[in-house]
Amino acid sequence: MNGNAAVLAMKGITKSFGPVQALDGVDLEVNPGEVLALVGDNGAGKSTLVKSISGINTIDSGEFYWQGQPVSISGPGSATELGIATVYQDLALCDNLDVVANLFLGQEKLVGGPAMVLDETAMERRSHELLEQLSVTIPSVRSEVGTLSGGQRQQVAVARSLLGEPKVVMLDEPTAALGVAQTAQVLSLIKRLRERDLGVIVISHNLADVFEVADRIFVLRLGRKAGMFEAKQATEEQVVGAITGASVDTEEQRRQP
């Protein structure tokens, strides 16, 4: 891809936990307006990579570039400040609060003054705007999140990550444990994120979903890059081969003679 346009790029990312080399020299670029799928078997280093990008893990060596400038990601705060939002698999929503309260949790809009009085009108209006832009389907912004379906909860969690106006959004297994219709909702939401010119990183086990939304597919295997595919040109067998390590050899063999 054209390196200058990348919103987030990383070079030689290495991370080990004791004797375990979780990431070994990973290079990756995320462009605005593209969905990058991050796939790999269990233990391939997907979670470690996501946590490194979101600042939960500090990397051993390697560089991050934000819009071409070298940056260091030292903690979740610095990742958020750059404009990287992460939606974790367990969503972290409060079931007893309504959608508006969850969207603004920890970043409530206040009327002002020392009393910290909530500006419910402003928050509700902003929630409407955001959810309408994303075509999120929920009964009402005042519905308790506990009464929503899994797909709706996922959409609320994604919408919340957008409140800080990020440029890169990472979604960890967004369609795991969702039914067919709900998965379709979430996938179409991911496409709308792309339309908003965000760089989207989707971690998924489900290759059908990956092929449905992704522009590029990045395969991790044992902490290393095992392949980068254009979703339109690749086949599922090729990706599976890269994940399991079966086809890497054959491709290299094909090139070598």
Place this chain on the structure above:
Amino acid sequence: MKVGDPDVAAPGDAPAERTSPRDMLRRFLQGDLASLRVILAIAVIWIIFQSQNDRFLTATNLTNLFLQITAIGLIAVGIVLVLLIGEIDLSVGAVSGFAAAVMAVLNVKHGVPVVVAIAAGVGTGAIIGLVQGFLFTKFTIPSFVVTLAGSLVWQGALLKVLGDTGTVNLSNSGITDLANTFYGDAFGWILAAVAIAVFALLTLGGYRRRAAAGVTTEPIALLLVRIVAMAAVTIAAVAILNSDRGVPLAILILLAFVIGFQLLTTRTAFGRHLFAVGGSAEAARRAGIGVTKIRIIAFTLCSSMAAVGGILAASRLLAVNQSSGGSNLLLESIAAPVIAGTSLFGGRGSVWSALLGATVIGSISNGMNLLALESSVKLMITGGVLLAAVVVDALARSRRRSEGRV
């Protein structure tokens, strides 16, 4: 969240509606109707006792009833804050006694002015809450263990502070004014008029502001019903109180704390964070909320309110003695908000429920005293009511869980 869940909204559905009538109805059922249920229960209790003893619904007895619940009500307000974050404070009874003793000893034995002594009593409660909250969060010990141990410590401290005599008489002190001041008829009516006007203006003003901003509003009819109901209750209460001794200061103190904490919990970021910590501490933490800070503040406010309740109780009793803060005070203060819909499991409830629940409990105990029931019967009935309240809470929780899947 199960695979294959039937989904309520397919991808092609229309975008979110502005107001969903079904959702509005559900909120009404959970909000106003929950209160209405408790108010109905109070009505039934009153009718039963009135049919057994026609002195129950006299102005004098109702005034006494409300004076009797001020201590429980004030302590229960603090308990609500701790229940909202999904914890419990078993030390409030002992803290109320100890704080009152500190106040009484300072004022009576050391000649400290009333206002300073009261402040010292409340401060004692605040420090206790701070310490217990710190121990609970720092060492992640279950809150009931910390506060149960605290309860014993503060009971001991109460005995220690009272000294050899074991009782401090407050009868010549200004402290008794708190529970024994009654205002004249005119004051009561003016207060009622102001309260109704402010309530109506805030309710309708909020409606207009929300409507102008184009966000969800509650039906105007519901708001009008609420204003009329509030006005009716206020006028009836003032009429009853005026036909006895007048509006008591103690009840105004209770109402002021209930309104203040109701606003704090529903209108401020701090209140929102209390609910968030009670709903999911992990979600709150990830959202950047200082969960430890919120917890310590909740325990501090709870113990402070216990001290306020203890001071009112002492003022009414005209003394602090070795049994101050003892007997059923602790359990009744916890039961009051639970009876009126505040969950023991955290994240659900309101300060308002402390007042409603205290009225239920106060009515039952007042009525049973009026009927001169034996202690054995009174204990069993009180226990039964508490158990019923907890069962209702648990049932509501399991029903929410099954509904949660939609």
